[in-house]
Amino acid sequence: MLKLIRYIKHHKIKSAIICIALIAYYFCLPKQLFKDPTATVITSNSNQLLGALIADDGQWRFPETDSIPEKFKTCILQFEDDYFYKHPGFNPISIFKALKQNISSGEVKRGGSTITQQVIRLSRKGRKRTYFEKLKELVLATRLEFRHSKDDILNLYVSHAPFGGNVVGIDAAAWRYFNRNASDLSWAESATLAVLPNAPSLIYPGKNQERLFKKRNRLLKKIYDNGIIDKLTYELSIAEGLPHKPYPLPQIAPHLLQKIAKKDKGKRIKTTLNISLQEQANGIVKQHYNQLKQNEIHNISVLVLDVKTRKVLSYIGNSPTDKAHQKNVDIIDKPRSTGSILKPFLYASMLDAGDILPNTLVADIPTQFGSYQPENFNKEFDGAVPADMALSRSLNVPAVRMLQDFGLDRFYQYLKQLNLKDVKYNANHYGLSLILGGAESNLWDLCKSYAAMASTLNHFNENSSQYYSNEFCEPRFYNSEMNFGKLTQEKTIFDAASIYHTFESMKQVNRPEEDDSWEYYDSSQEIAWKTGTSFGFRDAWAIGTTKDYVVGVWVGNADGEGRPGLVGVQTAAPILFDVFDLLPKSDWFDKPYDEMIEVQICDKSGYRASSICDAVSSKFIQISGQKTEPCPYHKLVHLDVSKQFQVNSSCEDVSNIKSESWFTLPPLQAFYYKSKNPFYKDLPPFRTDCKASTSVTMEFIYPTQQSTIFLPKDFDGNTNDLILKVAHSKPELELFWYIDETYVGKTKNLHDMAVLPKPGKHTITVVDELGNELKHEITISE
Template sequence: MRRARLLCALAAGLFLAAFARDRVDIWIDDTRLPPLALASSVQVVDRNSALLRAYTVADGRWRLAVTPDQVDPAFATALMAYEDKRFLSHSGVDPRALTRALAQALWNGRVVSGGSTLTMQVARLLEEGTTGEVGGKLRQMRVAWALERRLTKDEILGLYLMLAPYGGNLEGIRAATLSYFGKEPKRLTPAEIALLVAIPQSPETRRPDRHLARATAARDRVLARAERDGLIDADQARAARTETVPGIRKPFPALAPHLADRARRTDPTAQTHRLTLDRALQTALETLARETLASQGDRLQIALVAADHQTGEILASVGSASFTDEARAGFVDMTQALRSPGSTLKPLVYGLAFDEGLAHPETLLEDRPSDFSGYRPQNFDRQYRGTIRARKALQQSLNIPVVALTEALGPARLLTAMDKAGMRHEMPQGQPGLAIALGGVGVTLQDMVQLYAAIARGGVALPLRWQANARHEEGQRLLATTSAWFVGDILAGLAPPPGAPQNRLAYKTGTSYGHRDAWAIGYDGRHVIGVWMGRPDGTPVPGVFGADLAAPVLFQAFARLKPGLDPQPPAPPATLLVANAQLPQPLQRFRSRSAAFEPAANAPAVAFPPDGAEVELLQGGLLARVEGGTAPFTWLANGAPVALSLRDRAVMLPGLGAGFVTLSVIDATGQSARATVRLR
């Protein structure tokens, strides 16, 4: 009878235990878990997945996505050894740890250890719950059991790595290593690991940027435990304790801010934006931009674009020297601003002229005062060189020859070529005129780099791309291969700025009207870089020239890109490499459309003062000089003779007063030239 009662009691106990277990299982399975898909910082990465820029989550916290395989394995080992030795074997709650914690509390009369597992800590962090209250602890246990049933250990560890608090608005190990150590968590020292294990236990009292001594002491306790448990030896522990704990937070990477913002605007839902940029080069060129402006006026700004012209990938894009500099309007992306390109469009004009058979690098052009249907351009220095080879005319950036070529081509032909190159352009006065060749059009720095990339690729345009997943698009042929090579060969013969390496960089500078924009764009056999300098509001910068200001920066940018230049390609087989005398007759000397109405090649020209100039009278009169023509010369002022039968080309004209005067010079053959100037 007694045995029967014992059996009944045992059966009832087993039944109750099974019933309780089932009810607990149902209770755990019915647990409503907080969202497990954590909001993380939107991040912009470079071509090698290196972080360029990150953005805080909605509540202003830094929480960067990370997985266990992206963290030094030694961290997980140290974390589990210090926080939860049986993490890999328990089911969310460790009875032994809870029992030990309860016994220590009863024995010491205070809480010595919490007994929380890593899974329970994840449960608390997910719900932002309390740690000490009984109800809160029971809720953590329930959620921990539920998490263990629905997630793998790696997934739970991954949640901890993203949620662990590290003081202030730092959440997760990746935010902590970037802020405290300035690096990713893939490779960590024992001292760094110990600090990262210690801080989450009391994040606000152990954050090293505010409580350095407490943080150091907590780190050393973790190191002592790691040494005791055999994770590190005595020498490693001793060396780790000598490492300085960082006392300040480092700023999060904020490279390429303009392009990063553009990426977010392009795809607002993407969590990660992968760009074609190279972080090391982007850093180097942003540093160069800041250094360049350090000694300049407080309103001057700079922008740079570097690209691989073989692939079309932009490797660096610097929209301004400082994104947050309001005085310089640093928030404006000057790689996308429409600005006058000055003389940097001239290589395209020459390339098109070579294409059309209008000229060859050895063709003779005239650099004399000219009237193009009322448009009378002057050279930048108001001097004229007379008859000059096309090669030298481009290298010296003369205005008269390039306008003559543009007139022969037609301005619309130039705009069509810019369209083929994929360039956005804006005409200030609607219809294109001859001034387009001298910068009378609005273009962007990125598009100008794209144009030079097309010339560097043998005349085939290739749209530049900055998104790593963008489709590779082949552009249209812009120039014949030989024409593109001619342009590159001419530009590579340009002397480098003072102090720059004597290399064969093909480059061109430009200065817009009124000294508003200074440009320098160049390329070698693989890369192309463009530099713009000026004021974002378009106001003039007196005395600024592309050759003086932007060109040295261009050469420095190439030096930071790589130690030497990639060689330019050899001349294509069909290239006509001969002197002027061996050229076909039509190519020996350029003849414009209005050649029949132009003066003869040896006609005289008023070299000084240039037409339209304002000059000061000297004590002896006005200094005048004639070029071309046949001596002797007769000078007239407003139709009245002032100097007769002079063989000298330079003469002092007496008897002139202040005001406007029309000077005329007549040579021995009866040919004449004139210039209207203002005397003061």
């Protein structure tokens, strides 16, 4: 050290020059050698290529590789630089030979560059090949050797070397010329690619095939002579042909590729997609698209989620249609009318709040709220139907009446907690049509919500009856761990019992015809699923969940055109079950007993059993359901000995009166209910000698209040009558009918009245013989 200090003191100028030279040498190499734009590349969860977007400069240049296949590594070293792992960045012997040959020929015929020097030349964008430029390359090459390991330098070379045309790098070259990963190439294929960077503009597949063939075989012969491959491998390799033109790159998940490119352009992203599932699902979508396009239905999207990890397993943003039908539009995250797909959320919300029990009877009768008059898809009414059956059959009228009873604002708050981003207006903007497609949502958010509900139930049963605080999180198509938050005793949105009962109901949804008898096959699995069809047949939905997977399907036209037959159960559901058939079979959800309580339930009404219910069963309900009222539909009636008439103490001795529990619905509900339930019995009439109770009720069946009616004409041009219908709790009583205070007739037992009012507004009045009165305002349209 002392000697060095003395030398510096005595040779200050020389030392300064050396110091400056060293500093210049240290900083002569840019920190980042290559700044070329790269292609956006996505791979599956097993690192298989799903697709790529070409780089901005029009080159197929994949992001730098971090590993080189051994076969190609051997070939490139044998062809370009035998002493790569031994020299310091340049090879003096090669330089001497090249210099000698160039001087003797009078022109530059040989470069003598090492791979390290070629990396430098590539990074400097192929400047003129002069001796001065060679000197620069040599200096920079030695500097590169100090900065990087040999393997890193080789990676840089094979990632940025030209392979002919607009192909750069080994990864892109392997796919463009051989349609597979570089690691899957044979010796002959690896050798073919290894000789291309030497003269990429002169020789590449499809151009100068004979020269390329000879060059490749010379390399294979060298590898054989060096004992790297045996004779059989050599003979088989030289017999292999050459590719004649580039292959198109795979486009297995093009819409996910476009989505990722918006955020991670130019990167190589390993996704969560299962390539086998993705390819098979693509095949299913293509098959159904070919059928549906005959009905001018052109677009399909499918999303598959893993419930436990919330990973995206399959992502199909659109069908393989054409540009005229928005082929490139990714519909998975686009807002579409929801149809009935939100009904399970309403059912779960009402269960969670304790407003209903799973089988509580809800009214299914003609209903009108102002000018809004919902209808069931089949235009029929059941009178009263269990809530779980209303959901599984997707009945519209019970759903709207349930929403009215539950409260629009209350349900809207549940939806906001689900974070459905396209439900962005206030509750009054949607009104009661919210539950029938008045709002918009997207396949991503809906599948996310179904997966979160399934996961809530799974986690509750797996973690000592606790919930995760971040259960309703976003799914992911990047390979990273999901953070479900902390374990807590508090539910996130819905309690586990409400979710379980909701899934139990959804399990009973009638499947498409080809799956109609699914429960009789051992290979079938239980799936909680729901369809939806928007107004005007514009959107068809089907979303289903098992303990392990969620599958969501949307079918329609991206431009919003409606088509006859575009119904969820007919178009989306078959795709749903075809995709589920690709997935491993799942067990059904375990019952969350810690969120349940066993109570006596009235078999006929689904309410908590009262003391007079005649048939009860012990069932597990959600704990919040304890606050629901006892059965309101059973009443104690007093009958004579024959049980044909009601009696009371005014006409019968008390000792002869038989008291019996009777299931009776309000008149309008009963009118429709007994047409679907033949064992329903109306209350017996009072015996004629009895003083009957004056407690009666009656309701209009048709028309509804404030309705506007158009009376069609028959073939002779005569206007058809308007048939007025009323349901009465005591049909044996006479009813007297008036239009605008003008008497038009009376009815008994069957209360239908045919009238022919003039166009305009009218008041219909019905009075029974006990003096009870019912009025309706209607308008007759011309």
